[in-house]
Amino acid sequence: xxxxxxxxxxxxxxxxxxxxxxxxxxxxxxxxxxxxxxxxxxxxxxxxxxxxxxxxxxxxxxxxxxxxxxxxxxxxxxxxxxxxxxxxxxxxxxxxxxxxxxxxxxxxxxxxxxxxxxxxxxxxxxxxxxxxxxxxxxxxxxxxxxxxxxxx
Amino acid sequence: xxxxxxxxxxxxxxxxxxxxxxxxxxxxxxxxxxxxxxxxxxxxxxxxxxxxxxxxxxxxxxxxxxxxxxxxxxxxxxxxxxxxxxxxxxxxxxxxxxxxxxxxxxxxxxxxxxxxxxxxxxxxxxxxxxxxxxxxxxxxxxxxxxxxxxxxxxxxxxxxxxxxxxxxxxxxxxxxxxxxxxxxxxxxxxxxxxxxxxxxxxxxxxxxxxxxxxxxxxxxxxxxxxxxxxxxxxxxxxxxxxxxxxxxxxxxxxxxxxxxxxxxxxxxxxxxxxxxxxxxxxxxxxxxxxxxxxxxxxxxxxxxxxxxxxxxxxxxxxxxxxxxxxxxxxxxxxxxxxxxxxxxxxxxxxxxxxxxxxxxxxxxxxxxxxxxxxxxxxxxxxxxxxxxxxxxx
Amino acid sequence: xxxxxxxxxxxxxxxxxxxxxxxxxxxxxxxxxxxxxxxxxxxxxxxxxxxxxxxxxxxxxxxxxxxxxxxxxxxxxxxxxxxxxxxxxxxxxxxxxxxxxxxxxxxxxxxxxxxxxxxxxxxxxxxxxxxxxxxxxxxxxxxxxxxxxxxxxxxxxxxxxxxxxxxxxxxxxxxxxxxxxxxxxxxxxxxxxxxxxxxxxxxxxxxxxxxxxxxxxxxxxxxxxxxxxxxxxxxxxxxxxxxxxxxxxxxxxxxxxxxxxxxxxxxxxxxxxxxxxxxxxxxxxxxxxxxxxxxxxxxxxxxxxxxxxxxxxxxxxxxxxxxxxxxxxxxxxxxxxxxxxxxxxxxxxxxxxxxxxxxxxxxxxxxxxxxxxxxxxxxx
Ligand SMILES: [Zn+2]
Numbered sequence: 001x002x003x004x005x006x007x008x009x010x011x012x013x014x015x016x017x018x019x020x021x022x023x024x025x026x027x028x029x030x031x032x033x034x035x036x037x038x039x040x041x042x043x044x045x046x047x048x049x050x051x052x053x054x055x056x057x058x059x060x061x062x063x064x065x066x067x068x069x070x071x072x073x074x075x076x077x078x079x080x081x082x083x084x085x086x087x088x089x090x091x092x093x094x095x096x097x098x099x100x101x102x103x104x105x106x107x108x109x110x111x112x113x114x115x116x117x118x119x120x121x122x123x124x125x126x127x128x129x130x131x132x133x134x135x136x137x138x139x140x141x142x143x144x145x146x147x148x149x150x151x152x
Numbered sequence: 153x154x155x156x157x158x159x160x161x162x163x164x165x166x167x168x169x170x171x172x173x174x175x176x177x178x179x180x181x182x183x184x185x186x187x188x189x190x191x192x193x194x195x196x197x198x199x200x201x202x203x204x205x206x207x208x209x210x211x212x213x214x215x216x217x218x219x220x221x222x223x224x225x226x227x228x229x230x231x232x233x234x235x236x237x238x239x240x241x242x243x244x245x246x247x248x249x250x251x252x253x254x255x256x257x258x259x260x261x262x263x264x265x266x267x268x269x270x271x272x273x274x275x276x277x278x279x280x281x282x283x284x285x286x287x288x289x290x291x292x293x294x295x296x297x298x299x300x301x302x303x304x305x306x307x308x309x310x311x312x313x314x315x316x317x318x319x320x321x322x323x324x325x326x327x328x329x330x331x332x333x334x335x336x337x338x339x340x341x342x343x344x345x346x347x348x349x350x351x352x353x354x355x356x357x358x359x360x361x362x363x364x365x366x367x368x369x370x371x372x373x374x375x376x377x378x379x380x381x382x383x384x385x386x387x388x389x390x391x392x393x394x395x396x397x398x399x400x401x402x403x404x405x406x407x408x409x410x411x412x413x414x415x416x417x418x419x420x421x422x423x424x425x426x427x428x429x430x431x432x433x434x435x436x437x438x439x440x441x442x443x444x445x446x447x448x449x450x451x452x453x454x455x456x457x458x459x460x461x462x463x464x465x466x467x468x469x470x471x472x473x474x475x476x477x478x479x480x481x482x483x484x485x486x487x488x489x490x491x492x493x494x495x496x497x498x499x500x501x502x503x504x505x506x507x508x509x510x511x512x513x514x515x516x517x518x519x520x521x522x523x524x525x526x527x528x529x530x531x532x533x534x535x536x537x538x539x540x541x542x543x544x545x
Numbered sequence: 546x547x548x549x550x551x552x553x554x555x556x557x558x559x560x561x562x563x564x565x566x567x568x569x570x571x572x573x574x575x576x577x578x579x580x581x582x583x584x585x586x587x588x589x590x591x592x593x594x595x596x597x598x599x600x601x602x603x604x605x606x607x608x609x610x611x612x613x614x615x616x617x618x619x620x621x622x623x624x625x626x627x628x629x630x631x632x633x634x635x636x637x638x639x640x641x642x643x644x645x646x647x648x649x650x651x652x653x654x655x656x657x658x659x660x661x662x663x664x665x666x667x668x669x670x671x672x673x674x675x676x677x678x679x680x681x682x683x684x685x686x687x688x689x690x691x692x693x694x695x696x697x698x699x700x701x702x703x704x705x706x707x708x709x710x711x712x713x714x715x716x717x718x719x720x721x722x723x724x725x726x727x728x729x730x731x732x733x734x735x736x737x738x739x740x741x742x743x744x745x746x747x748x749x750x751x752x753x754x755x756x757x758x759x760x761x762x763x764x765x766x767x768x769x770x771x772x773x774x775x776x777x778x779x780x781x782x783x784x785x786x787x788x789x790x791x792x793x794x795x796x797x798x799x800x801x802x803x804x805x806x807x808x809x810x811x812x813x814x815x816x817x818x819x820x821x822x823x824x825x826x827x828x829x830x831x832x833x834x835x836x837x838x839x840x841x842x843x844x845x846x847x848x849x850x851x852x853x854x855x856x857x858x859x860x861x862x863x864x865x866x867x868x869x870x871x872x873x874x875x876x877x878x879x880x881x882x883x884x885x886x887x888x889x890x891x892x893x894x895x896x897x898x899x900x901x902x903x904x905x906x907x908x909x910x911x912x913x914x915x916x917x918x919x920x921x922x923x924x925x
Binding site for chain 1: 565568577581672
């Protein structure tokens with residue numbers, strides 16, 4: 001007789017309220033209210049961090065002045081997700097790290113308006129070095145998904 | 153100078169998708185017992201225990217190390233869990249090393265288990281590891297973040313998908329010789345190329361299986377190890393480097409700022425090599441167990457470990473350089489592409505490297521393996537560990 | 546002989562009920578920066594980083610991905626333990642004692658305002674035999690207190706006095722979360738949360754981070770702060786299964802203390818120690834710790850408390866900082882105890898300084914009913 005194996009269903013349900021802090025709160029407000037993308041400069045090495053953070057972990061120094069970046073930039077890395085994963089948007093979708101003009105680091109977002117019928121061709125259109133521009137959504141909630149990238 | 157430390161026993165259990173016949177606690181106990189038997193020691197001989205446990209969200213028990221104290225034989229003993237994401241097993245082995253090297257303990261058990269078979273989609277957990285303000289909404293997971301690495305490597309060195317496929321083919325072929333391995337198969341490049349795309353350019357067979365299973369090692373001081381009268385694996389060097397979470401901060405192509413290269417791993421290796429007295433890693437290391445869950449990871453790792461020039465890992469692969477009978481065999485066990493029990497994938501690399509230099513690797517034994525290196529990676533490919541083991545001091 | 550390790554930099558953030566103006570990374574960065582400043586060195590002069598963090602408290606499955614670099618880890622050798630804060634100091638010490646490293650930045654934190662800690666704690670109960678019964682770190686304290694009180698007939702007043710003592714001490718600690726005195730009446734009339742544990746018996750959770758700089762003997766020489774030596778260190782864990790434990794005593798703390806005392810050469814702790822910082826998850830933990838630490842015979846903690854031995858001005862003041870009962874940054878609380886003990890030995894504890902303190906004990910604890918415990922002995 002086969003021994004029975006029991007499975008106990010479980011689900012973790014933990015609510016978090018991540019405080020975005022002063023720096024990110026300003027970034028999100030600028031994005032929502034003024035359709036501007038603001039980077040922040042390290043007070044020591046001067047690199048413009050995008051997305052902005054309160055300090056530079058390399059210099060171990062606080063962030064300094066705000067700098068507007070974009071509205072165009074260059075793809076530095078990308079992928080096209082084809083598989084459906086639990087909790088993810090429905091595939092296919094493309095995301096890219098884009099170094100916005102005036103920033104020293106690259107920021108992640110969706111790339112919209114692509115034709116995924118031929119995956120390799122879609123990937124070719126996103127190759128490293130490709131120029132993109134920022135597109136703001138009509139309805140903005142003060143979240144990172146208030147904007148997207150599209151090919152120039 | 154640190155006190156000399158040896159690996160004197162290893163224990164692994166079969167890696168497979170779901171280990172439904174054992175609880176997490178029982179998996180821990182199995183590996184611990186096998187390692188102790190291999191070391192010819194009993195629980196009484198163990199002074200302290202290190203638990204190797206990566207994200208517990210993969211099986212849904214918060215701080216599982218507290219549950220398994222008895223299973224690990226640690227009641228009343230000093231216990232400490234180490235968790236550095238994917239690099240956990242490598243970090244746990246190093247923590248075990250530090251326990252003994254400190255002089256406070258003579259014999260330490262390092263043990264861990266993975267039970268990601270208990271969640272239907274590990275990638276949900278591996279999405280929630282992302283930064284909540286800026287990166288959580290973009291459907292990133294372990295596969296897509298590694299795709300960025302592949303894209304960068306292809307961009308910089310002209311690496312092709314077919315070349316990456318060769319890594320998968322060799323790894324799973326090697327796994328045919330490893331009774332613990334999860335995926336053991338004679339795949340062809342064509343098989344890999346026609347497997348379904350998950351996150352471009354990584355396809356199903358470029359990726360690891362989701363594995364459950366357990367692994368343990370026993371570490372001992374020089375005095376204890378020498379008294380055992382059997383082959384042991386001496387820890388000759390340890391190194392670890394962490395870098396930024398922010399992948400977007402390292403896409404400039406400059407040193408330590410390139411997601412496609414692993415300069416951080418190179419730095420960790422330099423520390424370990426220096427301790428081990430290794431100056432020509434490509435010649436002085438006889439076998440490598442590299443934590444490479446995705447094909448691209450092994451390519452970047454070999455270049456960072458100094459086994460070849462940057463951009464040369466794939467051309468050398470085509471010549472059989474990394475095959476089990478090649479110049480520098482990598483992952484004779486099949487590596488993480490054959491079995492990826494995340495909590496202990498790094499520990500299994502250490503155990504496999506130790507087995508090689510002890511001459512106990514069975515069918516996957518590399519001839520003349522005197523010195524071996526084991527690595528692990530974690531986070532957004534941001535945590536790196538390196539351990540050099542040798543059959544002599 | 547093993548290498549000696551010293552604490553040469555000490556910092557905490559202010560403990561607060563919430564810190565909405567700082568993200569977690571910034572709270573950690575603040576503590577790490579201040580510890581480096583206290584040690585008079587830059588990040589580049591530290592050769593290892595050791596952190597202690599709890600993923601589900603931080604709200605992500607691998608919290609060190611985001612928090613390692615705020616703790617100073619960029620291009621450094623960094624490692625993370627998931628035992629409570631003081632274990633980061635243990636692991637960092639082992640790394641220095643091994644001879645591989647000469648210095649370490651040790652950091653731990655919690656931002657309890659962002660997470661339902663008791664729910665997370667319930668997920669720490671395994672799902673087969675424990676989780677369905679509402680166990681968490683507070684409700685399990687009920688088991689412990691019942692067992693302890695049943696065995697020794699301890700009056701509730703004894704525990705309430707611990708709260709009064711610690712909250713009174715916190716008036717001298719500008720970093721404490723709660724700097725207001727309470728009365729025994731207030732404690733004894735606070736609501737019961739898990740019989741017989743009352744709300745005010747438990748340490749109130751808060752936000753904060755703590756960081757230390759450790760150094761080898763050679764490295765400690767010539768640094769700006771006088772070294773506080775780690776003379777002894779012990780840690781141990783009991784079985785998880787509450788049904789197999791004697792819940793009337795903190796057995797693993799007794800084992801940990803024995804190890805730390807042996808290493809430090811302490812034979813009569815009440816006489817040889819000048820001050821102790823005890824992890825008072827609940828007031829009862831502090832009383833039970835007196836016994837496990839050998840400050841009094843089993844069952845005599847209430848008397849020790851009654852005689853004022855552990856008050857400021859007593860023979861062995863306990864928790865001059867106010868302890869966790871004056872605000873607990875959950876996972877970092879044990880490291881805060883170690884930082885406070887180190888400040889005492891250094892003579893830098895300000896208004897909460899125990900005069901002439903030369904030798905201090907620090908205690909960290911985690912798990913249901915104090916399953917795991919650590920003990921440090923610090924000295925000049
Ligand atoms: Zn900077």
